[in-house]
Amino acid sequence: MTARTQEPWRQPGIHSLDRVVPTGQDDYLIGKGQAWFAFAMTFGLMLFDYIDRQVIVSLFPHIKSEWGLSDKQLGALVSIISIVVAVGGIPVSLMADRVSRVKSIVVMSTVWSLATISCMFTANFGQLFAARAAVGAGETGYGSVGAALISTLFPKRLRGALLGAFFAAASLGSVLGVVLGGVIAARWGWKAAFGVVGVPGLVLALLYMLVPDYKTVALTPRSNQAAQSLGETLRHTFGTLARTRTLLWVCVGAAMQLVVVSAVWSWLPSYLSRFDGMAPEAAAGQAAMVVLIGALGCVFWGFVVDRVAIRRPRRKLAALAVLCLITVAIFLTAFAAFPPGEAQFKLILLGGFFMTCTVGVVSGVVIDVIHPGTRSTGSAVLSLFQNLFGLAVGPFLVGALSDRWGLQHALAVVPCFSILAAVAFVWCARSYDMDVARVSGVSLSVVDH
Numbered sequence: 001m002t003a004r005t006q007e008p009w010r011q012p013g014i015h016s017l018d019r020v021v022p023t024g025q026d027d028y029l030i031g032k033g034q035a036w037f038a039f040a041m042t043f044g045l046m047l048f049d050y051i052d053r054q055v056i057v058s059l060f061p062h063i064k065s066e067w068g069l070s071d072k073q074l075g076a077l078v079s080i081i082s083i084v085v086a087v088g089g090i091p092v093s094l095m096a097d098r099v100s101r102v103k104s105i106v107v108m109s110t111v112w113s114l115a116t117i118s119c120m121f122t123a124n125f126g127q128l129f130a131a132r133a134a135v136g137a138g139e140t141g142y143g144s145v146g147a148a149l150i151s152t153l154f155p156k157r158l159r160g161a162l163l164g165a166f167f168a169a170a171s172l173g174s175v176l177g178v179v180l181g182g183v184i185a186a187r188w189g190w191k192a193a194f195g196v197v198g199v200p201g202l203v204l205a206l207l208y209m210l211v212p213d214y215k216t217v218a219l220t221p222r223s224n225q226a227a228q229s230l231g232e233t234l235r236h237t238f239g240t241l242a243r244t245r246t247l248l249w250v251c252v253g254a255a256m257q258l259v260v261v262s263a264v265w266s267w268l269p270s271y272l273s274r275f276d277g278m279a280p281e282a283a284a285g286q287a288a289m290v291v292l293i294g295a296l297g298c299v300f301w302g303f304v305v306d307r308v309a310i311r312r313p314r315r316k317l318a319a320l321a322v323l324c325l326i327t328v329a330i331f332l333t334a335f336a337a338f339p340p341g342e343a344q345f346k347l348i349l350l351g352g353f354f355m356t357c358t359v360g361v362v363s364g365v366v367i368d369v370i371h372p373g374t375r376s377t378g379s380a381v382l383s384l385f386q387n388l389f390g391l392a393v394g395p396f397l398v399g400a401l402s403d404r405w406g407l408q409h410a411l412a413v414v415p416c417f418s419i420l421a422a423v424a425f426v427w428c429a430r431s432y433d434m435d436v437a438r439v440s441g442v443s444l445s446v447v448d449h
Contacts, residue, residue, distance in 0.1 A: 055116075
């Protein structure tokens with residue numbers, strides 16, 4: 001049954017279901033089945049996002065041997081995606097907030113899948129670098145828009161766990177990308193890996209049009225909409241975000257922790273190949289275990305932190321600070337105190353379980369403190385920090401330090417970024433309650449397809 005509601009912010013030509021839920025009410029915005037279908041499809045695309053992004057990691061030994069690249073150049077092939085995502089994330093997410101999240105995701109996923117397929121036709125470093133940049137252009141904004149969609153369709157009580165599961169798809173996709181890359185390269189050559197992983201994502205991208213969207217929420221009363229220029233809208237949006245101190249500090253903490261995550265994920269296959277003497281496909285399989293443990297950790301810590309913070313939500317930030325300090329302690333011990341071997345690998349596995357603790361939780365914190373009309377854009381600010389100052393830094397920094405000091409020393413130094421993450425989360429807790437109170441009471445509805 002469809003009701004034509006007359007909310008003051010309803011735009012001409014857009015009809016909404018009779019399902020209007022204040023953000024303070026802990027309930028599904030749409031039917032439970034529809035919400036879980038949307039989650040499954042969004043999860044699936046995140047899976048292919050990171051399969052396409054990380055497949056190249058297990059191909060490093062092959063590319064280095066064939067083209068004679070330095071570790072810095074290899075790291076750049078990973079970092080360029082994060083840089084492009086960071087640069088384009090905010091404008092793409094702002095457009096998605098004001099137009100359509102679902103249609104934006106369809107376009108993004110189609111572009112990154114086609115760009116991944118194009119990597120198999122490259123003939124030198126420059127061409128592959130450009131193709132990888134195009135993959136980043138497609139992935140721009142996906143994580144933030146997907147997180148906003150999931151957060152809005154589901155009850156708030158499920159937010160941390162669901163976002164943890166959504167971003168755990170990045171870990172699972174990385175596992176599959178690393179494993180598939182190693183297996184395919186051993187059988188058919190490293191270029192074939194890009195084609196094999198690109199096609200299924202393209203199919204899923206087209207099916208995503210079946211996902212329900214929620215209705216765009218106005219930022220100001222309708223009477224002021226007509227006179228408001230694009231520049232004024234942008235100033236209002238980013239002025240609101242800039243005044244949210246919690247957003248700034250949670251972004252810093254999330255980025256610092258992702259420096260560690262991206263460094264370990266990108267370079268562990270090469271580390272195991274060089275120092276443990278493994279064949280590239282075997283090293284990829286071992287590294288995939290660490291990434292898989294990280295996926296489990298992402299969901300587990302999202303659930304644990306949600307439980308810890310039931311009575312006092314800001315406790316989630318203190319919990320993240322503690323988990324980050326545990327992360328740095330484990331990795332420093334593994335790479336600085338243990339020689340390559342079974343004991344060291346067990347510590348790396350343990351570190352992999354802790355290091356993804358922030359991924360789902362920080363997205364939930366951002367959603368908690370952002371107006372529903374700018375949730376994709378607020379999440380894009382988080383994505384900018386995570387990609388530009390986190391995911392882009394880790395692979396390139398380790399590559400540069402490896403060229404100078406060696407790979408093992410580089411991997412021993414980079415985990416210290418988790419200390420900076422812990423400090424940022426402690427500082428973030430000071431403003432969290434005030435920023436949450438500021439955005440309560442806004443009503444939402446869902447688009448009628």
